[in-house]
Amino acid sequence: MGLLDQLLDPGFRQAASVEILVGAEQADLGSLADLxxxxxxxxxxxxxxxxSITIDDRRDTNGDYMAADSGLFARWAAIVINADFQTHIEEVFRGYIxxxxxxxxxxxxxxxLVIECLDDSAALSREHQRRIWGDETAPMxxxxxLEELISPLPLTLASGPEGASARALTQDATPIAFLQDRAKANGFEMIFERGEIYFGPKRLESDPQAKIMVYAGSATNCLNFEVSDEANKPDIVAWEKAxxxxxxxxxxxxxVADLPLLGRYPAASEGAGLGTPAIARIKGEGDETVDEVTARAQGLVNEASFRIKASGELDGTLYGHVLRVGGTVTVDGVGSRNGGIYYVDTVTHQFSPDGYRQQFQLIRNAVGETEAIGAPPLSSVLSAIQNLF
Structure with missing residues (x-):
């Protein structure tokens, strides 16, 4: 379906609602949903x-509270939160109470009754473990x-790189704390989402999500958008291993940063006229190998290259999708410098009587739209169409 067809489709902008499923059987809340x-x-x-889920609890004729005494909610019960856009359903959260x-x-x-939940990574925080991974003859x-640590859980591992090879690597922590350290050592992200774990570098070359539209007439889905362009970040991370x-x-x-650019010109190129690059220095920690300190330095300088930060808020109904962290998204309608592809850093989803809102933070390591030469941004096309009527 083309964009104009979507705009004319009466089902395209039906109000988004929320669905909560609890327990191994993924039972819905029934009459409690109204509370x-x-x-x-x-x-x-x-x-x-x-x-965080807030329920306005009510007392029944027996003196029990409809939510707190329902038996539906329990510590460590599985929970899923979905956004229902009427034409399709997308998962927002999966984890445990x-x-x-x-x-x-x-x-x-x-x-x-307030219910606090964490994603599937919580299941990897239950036991402090001491063990040795790999040895000189059989590195891991x-x-x-990661595959071995999650094997008892209903989780799958998304495709990604192997990471560093471990020879007699000591774990003295919970699995999640240990894996977070290994992600840091590799310069990786570790994202738990929809029953899957992604363990790898930023997915900068992934297909962009649905566009964030600013000042685009009836296609506008972004309520506000702000950009911060920071200067004081290192261009180089120098490292030393004792x-x-x-x-x-x-x-x-x-x-030095080696990631694909999300724009026409690297953000680091501005300020190059000062003659000397900005340099940060680190030292190897503990028993870190040369490969590990190299990977850590690379991860630090790559992260520092994302000097451009943006924040804003989406109308979830108008956007029609769940904006996901760890993926790219195109922003349209904010000019040729600040428009283009960004990487999604954080998203806060809020469902309330006022509707569905998504407050986001985006990052970027370059400036300038990457549309083909001669192809105007979509917001300009829509504005021109509206001027015909």
Missing amino acids: VSSIEVRSARMEAASA MELKPSYPQNGGEAK TDRAI PATDGAEAVTGEA
Whole structure:
């Protein structure tokens, strides 16, 4: 279906609603759904996703509370939150109930049950483990370690690189804390979403999600948009690894950003006229290998190259999709410098009586739209069409 057909389709902009499924059987809330007053889901590339559900609880004729005493909600119960766009359903959150917080103020009509949840990574936080991964004769890659740690859980591992090879790598932490350290050592992201784990570098060459439209007439879905363009970030991360033996020399090196550009011109090129690059320095930590400190330096300089940050808010109904972290998205309608492809850093989803809102933060390592020469942005085309009527 083309864009104009979508705009004319009466089902295209039906109000988005929310669906909550609880337990291994994924039971819906039934009549309790009418008591849900707000839902907030916080997702981020570098942190576990969390959700908070507020239910306005009511007392029945037996003196029990409809939500708190329903038996439907329990610690460690599985929970899924979906956005229902009437024409299709998209998952917003999947994880476990971690905390139940009923409150009974003086006014009984204000009783509430707040349910706090964490994503699937919570299942990897239950046991502090001490073990050795790999040895000199049989090294293990980080991907192989991850596969073994998640094997008891209903999770799948998305395609991605193998990561570093471990020889006698010591784990003395919960699996999630250990895996977070391994992601940092590789300069990787680790994102739990829709029953799947992504463990790998930024997916900058992925297909962009549905466009964020600013000042695009009836196609506008973005309520506000702001950009921050930061200067004081390193262009180079220099690293040093202390000598392994007395009398040996330290191993040194430098890392520069090597990621694809989300725009026409690298953000780092502005300021090059100062004559000297901005340099940060790090040292190898503990028993880090040269490969590991090199990967860490590369990850730091790559992250620092994302000098452009943007924030804004989507009308979820008009957008018609769940904006997902760890993927690209095109922003249209903010000019040739600030328009184009961004990477999604964080999204906060809010369902309330006012509707569905998505508050986002985006990052970018370049400026300038990457539309083909001679092809105007979509917002300009739509404005021109509207001027015909």
